[in-house]
Amino acid sequence: MTLAKDKVGIICCSGEDLPEGTISRVATRLVLEKLRPESTVTLCLPLFLAGGEDERAFARVFPTIAVDGCDKKCSEIGTRKYSGKPAATIMVSEILKKHPQIKATSREKLNAQEMEIAQEVAKEIAKKVDELLCNQTKK
Amino acid sequence: MKKQVVIIACSGIGKSLGTVGRVAMYKVTDQLRPKTTRTVCLPLLTVGDAETVKLVKENPCIAIDGCPAQCSKKNIEASQGKLAYEITVTSVLRENRKLKPEGVIELNPEGDQLAGILAKKVAEKVDDILGEEKQ
Numbered sequence: 144m145t146l147a148k149d150k151v152g153i154i155c156c157s158g159e160d161l162p163e164g165t166i167s168r169v170a171t172r173l174v175l176e177k178l179r180p181e182s183t184v185t186l187c188l189p190l191f192l193a194g195g196e197d198e199r200a201f202a203r204v205f206p207t208i209a210v211d212g213c214d215k216k217c218s219e220i221g222t223r224k225y226s227g228k229p230a231a232t233i234m235v236s237e238i239l240k241k242h243p244q245i246k247a248t249s250r251e252k253l254n255a256q257e258m259e260i261a262q263e264v265a266k267e268i269a270k271k272v273d274e275l276l277c278n279q280t281k282k
Numbered sequence: 283m284k285k286q287v288v289i290i291a292c293s294g295i296g297k298s299l300g301t302v303g304r305v306a307m308y309k310v311t312d313q314l315r316p317k318t319t320r321t322v323c324l325p326l327l328t329v330g331d332a333e334t335v336k337l338v339k340e341n342p343c344i345a346i347d348g349c350p351a352q353c354s355k356k357n358i359e360a361s362q363g364k365l366a367y368e369i370t371v372t373s374v375l376r377e378n379r380k381l382k383p384e385g386v387i388e389l390n391p392e393g394d395q396l397a398g399i400l401a402k403k404v405a406e407k408v409d410d411i412l413g414e415e416k417q
Contacts (some may be wrong), residue, residue: 157293159304160325172387186302187293188325189353192360217325224329250389251308269411 151272152205153185154229156218162247162257163212163235169235170255170264171210171234178269182276186219197273204226208268212236221259229248285415287319287366288338290327291346292354298383299348302397303387306371307346309401310319315408327342327357338363342411343403345393347371374400 154244155171158164175183175196184205190198209218209229219232226235239247245256255259291307293302311319326334332334339360345368355368372398375381385394 148339155295156323156325157295158325159291159293159307160321160323163324165357168293169387172295176387185295185352187295187353189328189357190351191295192328195354212323215326215329217323217331220329221325243313251312253304263341 145256150182150184150200150205151179151230151275152207153183153268153272154188154201154207154215154218154222155185155210156187156212158212158217161212161255162249162253164240165212165250165253166235166239166247166257166261166264167210167212167218169258169261170268173261174272178265180273188221190258191221194197196228200223202229206230206279208233208267208271208275210264215241230275233264233267233271234262235264236238238267284381286314286341287411287413288341288343288363289319289346289404289408290324290338290343290354290358291323292348292352293324294353295386297348298385298389298393299375301348301386301389302371302375302383302393302400303346303354304335305397306400306404309316309397310404310408314401314405318412319408324354324357327361327363330361331351335354335363339363342366342415344368344407344411346400349391353354366411367404369398369400369403369407374403 155167209232340414358404381396
């Protein structure tokens with residue numbers, strides 16, 4: 144299988160039960176829609192189990208970044224278990240720790256402060272995308 | 283602990299259909315049936331989290347799926363959970379063709395309306411399931 148040299152796969156946990164999961168989802172969409180639309184793709188994490196070999200080959204085709212909401216690390220673990228080791232992991236809960244004044248509470252729709260966190264997470268993802276693509280170009 | 287219906291929406295982030303399913307799930311668990319329903323993160327089933335697998339084995343579950351891939355339903359089944367009902371957003375969309383959902387981060391008003399219709403169906407199903415469990 145050939146490696147897609149110009150794309151990075153972003154796999155977020157999407158955790159529906161936690162605000163951090165919603166932040167991971169929104170941050171991923173911000174990268175896909177606005178920050179790096181030409182160089183990123185995604186896959187719904189539960190498709191690793193529900194889908195077939197095509198989905199499970201995802202991390203073998205694309206270098207991947209796992210975006211996890213909490214320390215259960217579903218995205219990192221799921222990607223590694225079904226597809227391949229992610230090139231990087233970004234933890235929303237770790238980024239939230241840098242902002243102790245912000246308590247994430249919204250699961251359905253982020254408030255303004257939570258949206259700022261999602262934007263910060265999105266910038267971290269975009270930075271990592273650039274690093275991965277730069278490293279691939281050097282190879 | 284009192285038995286609750288576990289409502290699990292798909293994690294779809296590629297299309298607005300996933301968001302419709304998720305918003306519908308929040309409408310049920312937060313507004314329509316907050317005392318008798320709860321949710322869990324679907325990816326916890328994907329990775330086989332023991333606590334979450336136990337929860338879906340011991341409680342009736344409703345799968346809300348955005349697309350025909352049916353990730354929620356398939357992950358519940360793979361965990362040997364008690365799947366009591368399944369519904370896809372596409373089936374509700376077929377009955378409400380005028381409501382075209384748009385947006386993944388945030389739904390347009392039509393998408394939100396569609397989520398409301400779906401949520402009502404799911405809430406009614408919750409009552410049926412709990413009624414049957416009591417008998």
